[in-house]
Amino acid sequence: MEAPIYWPSVFFFLFAGLACAFALAVVISPNIVRMAFYLVLSLASTAGLFFLAGADFVGAMQIMIYVGGTLVLLVFGVMLTSQDRFISMKTSTFDLGVTGVVGGCFFLLLWYSALSVPGWRGLSIEQATAAESQLQPTATQLGMGLLGVRVDAPDHSGYLLVFEIISVHLLVVLIGAAYLARARRRKTLAVE
Amino acid sequence: MTPYLLASSLTEPVGVRHFLVVGAFLFICGVVCMATKRNALGILMGIELVLNGANLNFIAFGSPYLRQASESIGLDGQLMSLFVIVLAAAEAAVALAIALNFYNSFNTIDVDRADQLQG
Amino acid sequence: MAQFLIDHPFWPFTLFGPWLPYTLAALVQIFFIVNLVAVGALLFIWMERKVSGRIQDRLGPTRVGGKFGWLQTLADGLKLLTKEDLMPEGADEFLFKIAPYVSFCASLAAFMAIPFAGGDYPFVALHLNAAVFFILAVLGLEVFGVILAGYSSASKWSLFGAMREAAQVVSYEVPLGMCAVVPVLLAGSMDLVVIGDRQAGGFWNWYVFHDPGTFVTFWVYFTCATASVNRAPFDLAEAESELVAGFHTEYSGLRWSFFFMAEYGSMLAVSLLASILFLGGWNGPIPIAHMLGLTFQHGLAWGIAGNFLGMINLINKGVVGVTVMMWVRWTLPRLRIDQVITTCLKYCVPIAAASFLFVTWWQYAFPNGLILSQSPEGYSVYEHWHQHAENAPTTPAANTSAQNVKMLSAPVSAEAVN
Numbered sequence: 001m002e003a004p005i006y007w008p009s010v011f012f013f014l015f016a017g018l019a020c021a022f023a024l025a026v027v028i029s030p031n032i033v034r035m036a037f038y039l040v041l042s043l044a045s046t047a048g049l050f051f052l053a054g055a056d057f058v059g060a061m062q063i064m065i066y067v068g069g070t071l072v073l074l075v076f077g078v079m080l081t082s083q084d085r086f087i088s089m090k091t092s093t094f095d096l097g098v099t100g101v102v103g104g105c106f107f108l109l110l111w112y113s114a115l116s117v118p119g120w121r122g123l124s125i126e127q128a129t130a131a132e133s134q135l136q137p138t139a140t141q142l143g144m145g146l147l148g149v150r151v152d153a154p155d156h157s158g159y160l161l162v163f164e165i166i167s168v169h170l171l172v173v174l175i176g177a178a179y180l181a182r183a184r185r186r187k188t189l190a191v192e
Numbered sequence: 193m194t195p196y197l198l199a200s201s202l203t204e205p206v207g208v209r210h211f212l213v214v215g216a217f218l219f220i221c222g223v224v225c226m227a228t229k230r231n232a233l234g235i236l237m238g239i240e241l242v243l244n245g246a247n248l249n250f251i252a253f254g255s256p257y258l259r260q261a262s263e264s265i266g267l268d269g270q271l272m273s274l275f276v277i278v279l280a281a282a283e284a285a286v287a288l289a290i291a292l293n294f295y296n297s298f299n300t301i302d303v304d305r306a307d308q309l310q311g
Numbered sequence: 312m313a314q315f316l317i318d319h320p321f322w323p324f325t326l327f328g329p330w331l332p333y334t335l336a337a338l339v340q341i342f343f344i345v346n347l348v349a350v351g352a353l354l355f356i357w358m359e360r361k362v363s364g365r366i367q368d369r370l371g372p373t374r375v376g377g378k379f380g381w382l383q384t385l386a387d388g389l390k391l392l393t394k395e396d397l398m399p400e401g402a403d404e405f406l407f408k409i410a411p412y413v414s415f416c417a418s419l420a421a422f423m424a425i426p427f428a429g430g431d432y433p434f435v436a437l438h439l440n441a442a443v444f445f446i447l448a449v450l451g452l453e454v455f456g457v458i459l460a461g462y463s464s465a466s467k468w469s470l471f472g473a474m475r476e477a478a479q480v481v482s483y484e485v486p487l488g489m490c491a492v493v494p495v496l497l498a499g500s501m502d503l504v505v506i507g508d509r510q511a512g513g514f515w516n517w518y519v520f521h522d523p524g525t526f527v528t529f530w531v532y533f534t535c536a537t538a539s540v541n542r543a544p545f546d547l548a549e550a551e552s553e554l555v556a557g558f559h560t561e562y563s564g565l566r567w568s569f570f571f572m573a574e575y576g577s578m579l580a581v582s583l584l585a586s587i588l589f590l591g592g593w594n595g596p597i598p599i600a601h602m603l604g605l606t607f608q609h610g611l612a613w614g615i616a617g618n619f620l621g622m623i624n625l626i627n628k629g630v631v632g633v634t635v636m637m638w639v640r641w642t643l644p645r646l647r648i649d650q651v652i653t654t655c656l657k658y659c660v661p662i663a664a665a666s667f668l669f670v671t672w673w674q675y676a677f678p679n680g681l682i683l684s685q686s687p688e689g690y691s692v693y694e695h696w697h698q699h700a701e702n703a704p705t706t707p708a709a710n711t712s713a714q715n716v717k718m719l720s721a722p723v724s725a726e727a728v729n
Contacts, residue, residue, distance in 0.1 A: 005203055006203055006204055008205065008206070008257075009203070009204065009205060009206050012210060013206075016214045019214060019218065020217045020218070020221075023217065023218050023221035023222075023241055024221060026221060026237060026238075027221050027224050027225050027228070032231050032234055033403070033406065033459070033462050033463070034403075034405070034406065035234060035237055036233075036237065037406065037409075037455075037459060039237050039241070040452075040455060042218070042241070042244075043240070044452075046218070046244050046248060049211065049214065049248060049251075050248075050251050050273075053211065053251045053252060053254075053257065053258065054255050054256060054257055055251050055254070055255065055269075056439065056440055056441055057270070057440070057441050057444075058251060058270050058273050058274055058277070060439075060441040060444040060445045060448055061274060061277055061444070062247075063445070063448035063449065063452070064444055064447060064448035064451065065278065066240070066244075066277055066281070067448070067451075067452060068448050068452060068454075068484065069451075069484065070240065070280060070284045071240075071455075072451075072454060072455070072458070072477055072480065073284055073285065073288055073481065074237065074240075074284060074288065075458050075477065076288075076458075076474070076477045077233050077236075077288045077291060077292065078233055078462075079458070079461075079462065079473065079474050079477065080292060080295070080474070081233070081291070081292070081295045081301050089231050089234075089302065091228045091229065091230065095227070095228050096224075096228050099224045099227045103220040103221075103223055103224045104220075106223075107217060107220040110212070110213070110216035110220075111213050111216060114209040114212035114216065115209055117209070119208075119259060120207055120208040120212065120259065121207045121208075121209065121259075123257070123259060124204070124205075125204060127260070128205040131256050131257050132257060137440035137441075138267065138270060138440075139441055142271060142274065145271050146271070146274075150267070152266055152267045153267070153268075156266070156267075156268060159271055162275065166275060166278055169279070169282060170278070170282055173282040173286055174285070176286060176289070177285040177286050177289040178289075180286070180290060180292075180293055181288070181289040181292050181293065
């Protein structure tokens with residue numbers, strides 16, 4: 001007997017495959033601009049995974065801040081420093097090989113440990129359908145959580161202090177980055 | 193352990209472990225990227241990948257669809273990943289400012305050339 | 312639409328599983344969105360020529376297609392199709408080829424989440440809870456295509472244009488986001504359907520007339536939106552008097568036209584977003600549909616008919632927005648890049664922040680509005696917020712999407728077989 005296809009799983013494998021493939025492309029590609037492009041696609045696919053896991057607000061934030069803000073900033077940096085000799089910087093094959101082997105081993109280890117915990121298996125279809133029927137938008141709850149009131153879990157603590165610290169942190173970063181990157185006369189002219 | 197077949201996994205819901213494997217892959221890609229790239233901005237991109245892998249784990253552990261709601265860490269996971277995203281933006285801004293400064297003073301963004309402190 | 316087909320199964324659909332309504336709804340929605348963008352671009356390019364002509368005391372196109380030159384864009388399109396597809400020698404081939412499509416996809420994807428009418432069965436392809444943020448985020452991605460084009464063309468003009476664009480878009484996202492938050496604050500939801508429905512019942516309920524703060528915010532939003540879609544006076548990325556043609560200097564033929572489709576598409580998208588956030592969305596200035604009884608309370612057919620009227624309403628508002636952008640383009644001179652950044656950081660951001668605070672204070676001081684801006688249900692944000700927090704699972708939006716997922720995952724249900 002043929003079991004019906006569970007569509008969220010299909011979309012999971014689609015987005016997961018895209019995210020992993022483009023992440024690999026980031027590692028392999030020697031060209032910095034192409035790396036940025038692949039990174040955009042990888043992060044956007046990850047946003048798709050966030051949507052699938054029920055984190056709609058975080059997914060939108062990922063696209064807005066990460067892809068739309070951080071990466072545009074990165075690409076901007078690439079443009080500012082784009083001289084031909086920096087666009088493609090070859091890594092030595094030896095380095096890539098060694099890190100590849102070490103990273104691969106580490107990945108296999110993580111894979112094995114992820115699969116070996118019984119509690120991390122998926123739900124059954126009935127349980128998953130039941131969980132989906134209780135789908136709630138998360139934006140309001142997240143906002144309340146940031147203001148220190150936990151609607152979803154009253155016994156958990158709120159995040160007001162963290163929120164404030166991060167706000168101050170952002171302000172400091174803004175000032176610091178503006179100070180670091182302020183325009184100065186370059187002492188030596190670029191020599192080709 | 194049952195053999196892991198794509199065909200059978202399409203008919204049942206995915207679990208936390210699937211997300212963890214993807215997160216681990218992104219993480220490893222990021223680490224390899226950080227270790228091998230010579231371009232300062234390439235290293236930054238590696239950091240973004242690492243943070244994203246971590247984020248995916250937070251989301252997976254907080255999701256009510258991937259395991260029993262009583263076991264999941266609830267919205268804490270999503271809040272944590274929000275903080276990670278915001279801090280990643282801040283980190284990128286500062287790192288970019290440092291990279292541009294480096295470029296301005298040394299006329300290169302090859303991190304192997306940043307060896308002045310080596311003596 | 313999928314929800315509608317599931318709630319009202321009639322004969323041909325009951326024969327197949329739940330996948331048919333979804334496929335059908337997806338196809339219909341794709342058809343409408345693609346056509347809205349493509350036909351919209353045709354219309355807007357013709358309008359741009361006409362408007363610029365009239366503003367410069369010319370006639371504009373008059374001959375092609377009989378009167379008014381209304382087939383001018385089609386002729387342009389034919390010309391573009393037959394052009395040679397050039398690529399500069401030093402170009403990065405892969406990125407050069409893919410860049411226009413990146414821009415176009417970003418601008419097209421924004422339309423997925425824009426509702427064209429509200430009510431029980433909103434006309435929207437993807438009913439998102441965080442629709443406002445999703446649209447702003449996706450529109451922000453358009454800049455990637457431009458940057459890639461600028462870099463991969465291997466031309467100094469293109470690179471300069473792209474760098475200006477990157478600086479401009481990143482700075483203008485800040486005030487744009489701040490302005491978009493104001494209606495979210497008033498409606499107590501980031502769902503565009505809710506925001507639009509909350510402004511029902513006459514133009515005095517529109518958020519732009521809600522209080523002085525929102526009125527200012529609307530104009531700041533419109534300025535920032537113009538800047539973020541790269542229209543004059545903020546079209547630094549393609550400043551033809553300085554940079555030849557900016558980021559698309561090296562493009563020709565069909566690829567070039569994709570950039571233009573993307574530009575006109577995102578112009579329409581930000582105008583539609585402005586209409587929904589501030590100008591009442593699908594609710595007309597005078598609630599005619601409401602007076603005629605074209606609402607979902609009187610029955611499904613009446614509601615759908617009212618929604619069609621609303622859709623016409625919204626598209627009209629969007630077209631007016633685009634026309635105003637054209638009017639501005641042909642009236643004002645282009646700013647310098649430092650002036651563009653100054654406008655953003657020294658004027659738009661502080662004004663947006665101040666009016667955001669003002670609106671917050673206003674909500675606190677007059678939770679039910681002044682005499683005129685009494686919303687139909689007498690909603691206050693506070694009240695709504697609490698309701699929302701308490702019975703979150705029972706809100707219509709939550710139910711709809713939950714059922715969507717359920718239907719997707721369930722095997723062929725007994726109902727459908729019968």
